[in-house]
Amino acid sequence: MSAGHMLLRVRQESGLSQEEFAEQVGTSRPTLSAYENDRKSPTVETMERLLSAAGFQLTVEPAISFVDHVVSRGRIATVPTRLPRLDPRKAFATVRLPLHLNWSHPGKISDLSDRGDRGRCYELVLQEGGADDILEYIDGALLIDSWSELVVPRDIRALWEPLVRMAP
Numbered sequence: 001m002s003a004g005h006m007l008l009r010v011r012q013e014s015g016l017s018q019e020e021f022a023e024q025v026g027t028s029r030p031t032l033s034a035y036e037n038d039r040k041s042p043t044v045e046t047m048e049r050l051l052s053a054a055g056f057q058l059t060v061e062p063a064i065s066f067v068d069h070v071v072s073r074g075r076i077a078t079v080p081t082r083l084p085r086l087d088p089r090k091a092f093a094t095v096r097l098p099l100h101l102n103w104s105h106p107g108k109i110s111d112l113s114d115r116g117d118r119g120r121c122y123e124l125v126l127q128e129g130g131a132d133d134i135l136e137y138i139d140g141a142l143l144i145d146s147w148s149e150l151v152v153p154r155d156i157r158a159l160w161e162p163l164v165r166m167a168p
């Protein structure tokens with residue numbers, strides 16, 4: 001995500017117009033527009049100041065990469081190098097899994113705030129999902145919490161087990 005896209009998203013989530021945000025952070029609207037449209041790049045210090053004014057902070061965390069493994073029947077299981085974390089609103093959202101994940105119950109709506117629904121969704125994503133699905137639906141802390149209750153094939157469990165067991 002570019003700095004401009006990040007600033008635009010932060011401003012929109014804050015419910016501020018460009019004019020309001022520029023005034024709040026002590027810059028001009030044209031400068032803010034140039035940042036948001038990637039015509040100008042803010043320094044790290046400026047970015048921190050802009051984000052802070054909107055109630056956000058700039059953080060650095062290790063990147064998650066993915067490894068594809070061949071499992072039973074020649075299928076591919078995608079496993080991250082570390083467990084992802086989701087924003088709580090996303091981790092406990094109501095979702096409709098896409099057809100490639102939930103082909104046996106197309107269109108079924110699941111409530112991730114319900115432990116049982118969340119467990120069933122996690123089982124589907126671990127078995128059928130790719131990198132984007134894992135980042136979209138799996139919260140590492142909630143996965144660890146429900147790990148012993150999940151019903152997944154032995155080969156997939158073996159691939160995820162080191163991540164779940166070593167997580168702090």
